[in-house]
Amino acid sequence: MNPPPRFNVLGTGVHALSLDEARDRLVAARGQRHLGYVCCATAYNTDLARADAALRRAYNAALLTTPDGMPLVWLGRWHGHRGITRVYGPDLLLATCDAGRAAASGTSSTAARRAWRSSCAPRSPRASPASSSPARSRRPSAS
Template identity: 45%
Template sequence: MTLPPSSSIGLTPTPASRARLTSLRRRGRALPRLRRTARQILTTRVDATSYGDACDRIQAWAEARRSCYVVAANVHVVMTAYQNPNYQAIVDRAALVTPDGMPLVWGLRWLGIKGQSRVYGPDLMLAWCQRAAQVGLPIYLYGGTEATLGKLNLYLQQHFPGLIIAGTHAPSFRPLSPAEIAEDADRIRQSGARVVFVGLGCPKQEQWMHSQLGQVKAVMIGVGAAFSFFSGEVSQAPRWMMNLGLEWLYRLSQEPGRLWRRYLVNNPMFILLFGLQLLREKFLGDR
């Protein structure tokens, strides 16, 4: 496997990267959530970051055994948050919100973050697995089915020699009882994992991560369909379509029954609302 060009930059800790890690560690127990550059897109804070910066932050939090989570935000996440105050509060609690979708990358650029690139959840997963294999921090895979996890486990072990996969678990698709939720958290704690990849899809994965704050002493990262992609069960859009912001069209062609509302209703609504936001900021200076 060859990592995408965008995700292969800054994965191995460099002198500058190590200095940033030292700075992050010296900040004490408070999570550095709002101290980085960020912009508000509709009602959601989206952080200006990169694969290297995100991996540095994840490493610092993982080494400190902090309980926190990362949201990879796309239009679906932003629109769900805009329409649901409870979900908005969950996204607001994230230690890091990455621009997962190209519309959010363009949005950050239009809002003054020049040169912002995409930090796509599945690519961030690969980037962190490469880093984790180098620094020896164990990961955990939570989500999907047992068959999916078996294929994903094999894929990651083949492509990242030295990666420690501390455990995997495929929770039931039905709502879990409090006892089952507690059992899952205990299983993850006992594994010793420092980073937990969560593949439950939006909004379920963000809701689960938020519910586990303080229970799971690890960095939780929601990666959506990454488990299905890397297990080979679902194909990813060609890279050129991703770069043009057309991944939604490819995925819609694959799963029209499940995704039509997400893309054909939410996408036009996002364009309208964000267009109005840009006009307000341009003419009223309202940011």
């Protein structure tokens, strides 16, 4: 799968995609040899990255750097990316976990179902800040 197009925001490349595209790319990336990480970029973060080379490198090296805020969506549309939408981090987490559960439920492999559950629902609050997030409270079955 080719990477989605990026547009430049103060030296940071932000991917021009929608929530559904981001979710589909993460689900498709599962099981690949080289994975990566996702950065949810805001206008504030891209401004910070302008002055911090390490942060800018981290954003630019990410598997996906999503537009997590309407100012970046508007800028992406100004650059000609008409299909871009806001990709809010907690929404992406929930959409990816839901898609993963749906994919895993279609398999008879207990290991596949367990892998999706463990990667989308940390067991302890120390495992990930997401375990105490609003996303967690909207999906109590993820515990």
